[in-house]
Amino acid sequence: MNIEPLNRYKPLYVFDEEVFENVVSDLVSDGVSIQKGGMPSFVTQALIECQGALSSNHYSHAGIGRADKFQHASKIRGDEICWITGESEQGALWLAWCEALKTYINKTLFMGLFSFESHFACYSPGKYYKRHVDAFRGQGNRVLSLVTYLNESWQPQDGGELILYANDNDINGISVLPEKGTFVVFLSEKFPHEVLPSTRERHSVAGWFRVNGSVNDNIDPPK
Template identity: 45%
Template sequence: MFTEVLPAKRLYVENSIPAFSREEPFANLLMDLQTKGWSVQDDFFSTDFTQALMDEAESIQNVFMLQAGVGRKQDHQIVLDSRRDYIQWIDPDKPVRVDFLKMMADLRVALNRRLFLGLFDYEAHFARYEEGAFYEKHIDAFKGESNRILSTVLYLNEGWQDGDGGELVIYDENDPSIEVGRFFPKKGRLAVFLSECFYHEVMVAKRTRHSIAGWFRVNNTTGSTLDPDQ
């Protein structure tokens, strides 16, 4: 009896493939942020590196993911009426995760040099939206009350089509009732926007949807208060 043997996914080795698809990967993104405060870049990372991240996202078993909530640390709450995705925070415990965090650290340096944002670090998690999941319109940081300065979302979905749902909708900085863009979560697409300025939402997904959501942060630690991560 013949049994089909499926090809095994390639084991990622740290620094084994080029991470970026362009010689100057940050140029267009930096220009967009400087002029309008948000940017959507297709094929930001190389095809092979994006595939490695997608393999990593798809390999995470649901049992090792957490129901996403709103708020940080002691203020964290599960609010299913607001969002229904599952997450796993990214620690530098595997080669592909190490390299992803390194590349985002390089972007942080470029952002500080060009835009003088004073970004201190970057935190990110894998996100999984099962069929029917969504995230209602929200803002990632309230002015003067958060250390999140720039939000990022990298999409890791093959063959996303019209009708699959799960689009990212970004709203106008001055009038949150006006859409400035609606974007499919297609493989390799990176969205970046000012966390305090742009309301956004994730429309209901009609199939499983993977992404990496992250935030560049400033350090708000004081002598009496520790600035928490995640």
Template identity: 45%
Template structure:
């Protein structure tokens, strides 16, 4: 799989961010890679590697399921072939964003997220008040055969006051400027799997 910064798909994302600050690509990855990443997420869940996600930072960090109900595990290189391929693709996107938008993105961090049925994440921004490194958010969905009545949409609050609901269909990638778009995850009637990540620049916040 040969993703490079000049590929038309990555350039569409760059153009979308330049024009409106966010991008939705309904078929970002081949079905085989999306399925392999979903299997990897479920294997980690069954083996107890996913942990309840917290909100806040530092001493204020805490698990608050009334705000956020997903279970997560961070990706690191060398953990699995499918994850390494995904991280390589996202690094090509990082380079494309830097070349097209001069964002100075230095790295990409990402975690698996599994929302049990009924779980949600209340409206929030991805950039912390005391750390401005997160610049571009990226969410890849891993759910096969998602049906309209199953819920689980990503609800984005756009700059023009409109709302946009993105269903978590497997292979769909949503990319947006982290500081500009409040969003929430609506509850679903089945497990909801994703890879959530952030392109980060050198910032003024604490390391």
């Protein structure tokens, strides 16, 4: 994907840490942080520009599982995804913000976050992602999940909410409208969640902070 360099982003690579402190405070008290309109507007706009430059060929059908356990499961999730590599300046700006958040969390909470991966997710009208967790307890190295939204003028009647459940027994959950600039951070093992169907195309970025699961000098995940 070739996108013309946008040097106007360069002076903005210093980020306000106040929102990072809000995230840390919420994680300590609740294990989840919902920041309505909390993503810096220039980061959100960069993601929108990056996503807008993608063609349908950049996307692939999402699945479940990793490596040899990966499988397409359209009855569980219906989104299409495109991984963010940082090749464009917009993508690099996003990854720089996530790196700054990772550094702040490690400095304050000593979580040992090692790496980050993320992708664009596009849900066509009517598509969904059924209730699931991002990491099974003791079986994965995903520690924190991050979702941010890119949707202009999203209304409650458009649907597409993220529902976060406190535990396996919770049937009500907390609803998050996928409004532009809102982002959510939560403990990957703790919170089951789902994406409800929407009446219009829905765009987001999903990402995961990982700890180092290296075995015999093979880094997992690779940096």
